[in-house]
Amino acid sequence: MIRVKKFGVLQTAKVVAIIYVLVSLIIIMPFALLGSMLTEEFFPEFADFGAAALLVIPIMYGIIGFIFTAIGCVVYNLIASFTGGIEIEMETATK
Template sequence: MIIKRIDVLSAAKIFGITAAAFGLLAGILVFLFGGVLGSLFGDAGGVGFVGGFMAIITMPIMYGIFGFIGGAIQAFIYNLAAGFIGGVRIETE
């Protein structure tokens, strides 16, 4: 079995969703380490907490957008390369 072409939009959606999931994980880590620990070490007014909370919202969105764009570019370049080389060979049972 040889993968000769990848649908660009389909690959972009998968990359975007996967990247958004990683962005959520990164946002939670920023919230925990930046927000909570920042408030423990003398953050006046809870700025670190609010910034950490905003990271949970903004990081998945930004990761998702850039993951979508990156996935589309990678699928497009794969399709160009597969046209010259012939695609990736996959062996199944």
Template sequence: MHEIKSFKIFQTAKVVAVMYAVMFAIFGVIEFLAFMRMGPRRPPHMAIVLVVMPIVGAIFSFIGVAISCWVYNLIAPHIGGIAFDLEPRSENQV
């Protein structure tokens, strides 16, 4: 059994923020393409969404994960951390 004692707050928040920025960018492109099919009825601000959505998503996810890691680091010493089992991976598994 292994236990996560604490998280590196900045590193964890940074990784999650980048992951969310990429996901929001992908969803922004999909949404943009969907609205482009609407023709002249499409909202005029859709190009802005392609830029703003990933940035805002990254900022809010960074803040949220940083706060979550900080709270986890405060609580874990008192009640224990997240516990999990590790199993070595064989050469045949991918």
């Protein structure tokens, strides 16, 4: 049995933030491009929103993911100090 006693707050938050940015880029890109094409035709004054969304939304998503992951790690570390942490049973794979 392996026990997770503590998470490294900054390292875990950095990794999760980068994952959030990459995933949000994959998700937002088709919507931003479609929105840009539609607004050019119907609302030309908002035509640049699609390009701005490709930059702003993933960055904001990463920042928010970093903050909430850091808070979650601190809360877990606090609770794990009283309870001992999460136990995980693992085995080595045989070929």
